[in-house]
Amino acid sequence: MKIEFFAIAAVLLIAGCASNNQDTRQTPRYVSLADSQVFALEAAPMRHEINGAQLDMYAYNGQIPGPTIKAARGSTIYINFTNKLGEDTTIHWHGIRLDNMNDGTIDVQAPVKPGESFMYKIILPDYGVYWYHPHIREDRQQELGLYGNIIVDGGFGPADDELAIILDDIKVTNGKIDSFYDFSRFSLMGRFGNHILANGQTGFKTDVKKGLTRLYLTNAANARPFNFSIKGRELRIVGGDSGRYEKEFTADSVVISPGERYIVEVFFENTGSFDMMNIHPGSMQSIGRINVVENDNQIDAPPGSSFEDFERMKSYNSSPPDFEFVLTMQANGMGHEGHGTTMRSRPESIEWEDDMGMMNSISTSKNTRWIIRDKAGRENEEIVNKAGVGDVKKIRIFNDPGSMHPMQHPMHLHGQRFIILSENNKTNDNFVWKDTVLVPTGATTDILVNFTNPGKWMFHCHIAEHLEAGMTTTFEVSE
Numbered sequence: 001m002k003i004e005f006f007a008i009a010a011v012l013l014i015a016g017c018a019s020n021n022q023d024t025r026q027t028p029r030y031v032s033l034a035d036s037q038v039f040a041l042e043a044a045p046m047r048h049e050i051n052g053a054q055l056d057m058y059a060y061n062g063q064i065p066g067p068t069i070k071a072a073r074g075s076t077i078y079i080n081f082t083n084k085l086g087e088d089t090t091i092h093w094h095g096i097r098l099d100n101m102n103d104g105t106i107d108v109q110a111p112v113k114p115g116e117s118f119m120y121k122i123i124l125p126d127y128g129v130y131w132y133h134p135h136i137r138e139d140r141q142q143e144l145g146l147y148g149n150i151i152v153d154g155g156f157g158p159a160d161d162e163l164a165i166i167l168d169d170i171k172v173t174n175g176k177i178d179s180f181y182d183f184s185r186f187s188l189m190g191r192f193g194n195h196i197l198a199n200g201q202t203g204f205k206t207d208v209k210k211g212l213t214r215l216y217l218t219n220a221a222n223a224r225p226f227n228f229s230i231k232g233r234e235l236r237i238v239g240g241d242s243g244r245y246e247k248e249f250t251a252d253s254v255v256i257s258p259g260e261r262y263i264v265e266v267f268f269e270n271t272g273s274f275d276m277m278n279i280h281p282g283s284m285q286s287i288g289r290i291n292v293v294e295n296d297n298q299i300d301a302p303p304g305s306s307f308e309d310f311e312r313m314k315s316y317n318s319s320p321p322d323f324e325f326v327l328t329m330q331a332n333g334m335g336h337e338g339h340g341t342t343m344r345s346r347p348e349s350i351e352w353e354d355d356m357g358m359m360n361s362i363s364t365s366k367n368t369r370w371i372i373r374d375k376a377g378r379e380n381e382e383i384v385n386k387a388g389v390g391d392v393k394k395i396r397i398f399n400d401p402g403s404m405h406p407m408q409h410p411m412h413l414h415g416q417r418f419i420i421l422s423e424n425n426k427t428n429d430n431f432v433w434k435d436t437v438l439v440p441t442g443a444t445t446d447i448l449v450n451f452t453n454p455g456k457w458m459f460h461c462h463i464a465e466h467l468e469a470g471m472t473t474t475f476e477v478s479e
């Protein structure tokens with residue numbers, strides 16, 4: 001105990017040496033942290049302008065998003081977190097296989113009270129783009145601006161420029177953020193915003209240098225899935241949540257559900273302006289604009305190759321599932337109980353917008369219950385899921401299309417990583433390590449988890465309002 005205290009004290013002493021490499025662009029600013037370095041992070045209320053309105057929001061270190069932290073794979077960083085909010089909070093380090101007590105859920109840590117601090121120790125075993133956000137009342141605290149990226153650097157080769165973009169939306173009416181209750185609202189579909197944000201702004205603009213740009217994309221919205229594209233550009237998808245794809249591939253757009261990340265490379269052979277768009281059936285929204293500027297030192301970047309070895313995982317392809325879950329819901333007091341009818345006449349596999357505003361706005365965590373149900377009929381936190389370090393286990397997730405409100409669910413597993421084996425029996429032939437998987441309405445998705453990290457880890461829907469309405473279970477992983 002004593003030794004650990006002195007180790008942390010020593011680390012604190014060198015905290016002042018942190019090199020805050022401020023990026024010259026508008027946003028984001030990168031903070032590069034060396035091994036064992038400490039970084040001070042503070043959550044506090046802040047006034048923030050969105051689309052001309054001054055809004056009362058929350059921010060990490062006075063900025064939305066919070067600082068983009070960069071560190072090397074294999075390093076350990078310390079985040080000295082202080083809560084200057086008027087309410088309890090914690091920070092969850094989404095996707096990072098760190099020690100359980102630093103995961104930021106209330107299963108493993110006491111809430112950080114107003115005025116208090118907590119030292120998070122974060123080990124970074126995997127390349128990729130991760131993010132941090134609260135894990136208490138995510139539906140409110142994250143919506144108010146508490147989110148930021150951690151990029152585990154290297155492994156992706158040289159680029160002329162790179163850019164972390166956090167996608168989000170916010171619901172503003174008459175110049176004010178739509179109110180929050182003491183419990184969660186918009187429980188049916190989640191809280192969809194009416195302004196699209198990139199790095200906390202509408203009309204986001206940034207410069208990148210001519211040549212190859214690497215984009216780190218994160219969806220921090222409470223509920224909205226994005227289909228990200230850049231007008232006139234092909235996207236080269238090189239990485240997912242936690243590392244490289246087996247085989248990189250090109251696409252016109254990429255679907256990113258809440259909690260997910262993608263690493264995308266785009267080649268700009270000329271200067272000019274390029275619009276980033278969210279494209280889905282019936283609608284197209286501007287995400288922002290990339291302005292490509294001259295570059296005197298353009299690199300010649302060859303396509304990268306995967307450094308991940310998935311061979312071991314592939315041998316489990318045909319084994320039966322170890323865990324089977326159905327995703328469904330129940331509503332009370334909304335006039336629909338007991339009729340067995342779906343609220344939506346034509347369920348689609350992904351809901352891109354809140355197309356039933358009234359019903360959604362009267363649904364709350366008190367009258368709506370979202371459910372993960374196992375084969376024995378147990379639900380959510382009643383379920384005891386056990387695994388051991390070193391286990392490879394198949395989880396089958398079926399998203400009930402006959403529930404009262406079928407819709408997609410981005411399912412997030414803390415502290416471990418998995419690959420997507422198949423969706424609707426269609427075998428996935430291009431693996432990437434993931435921690436969040438989008439399960440469309442009616443789909444059966446098989447994932448294969450490589451349990452490597454002991455502790456109590458949440459498995460939940462990353463639509464913040466679905467989580468608040470109960471949609472979570474726990475994996476207990478023994479050493």
Ligand SMILES: [Cu+2]
Nearest residue numbers: 409461463466
């Ligand atoms: Cu959900």
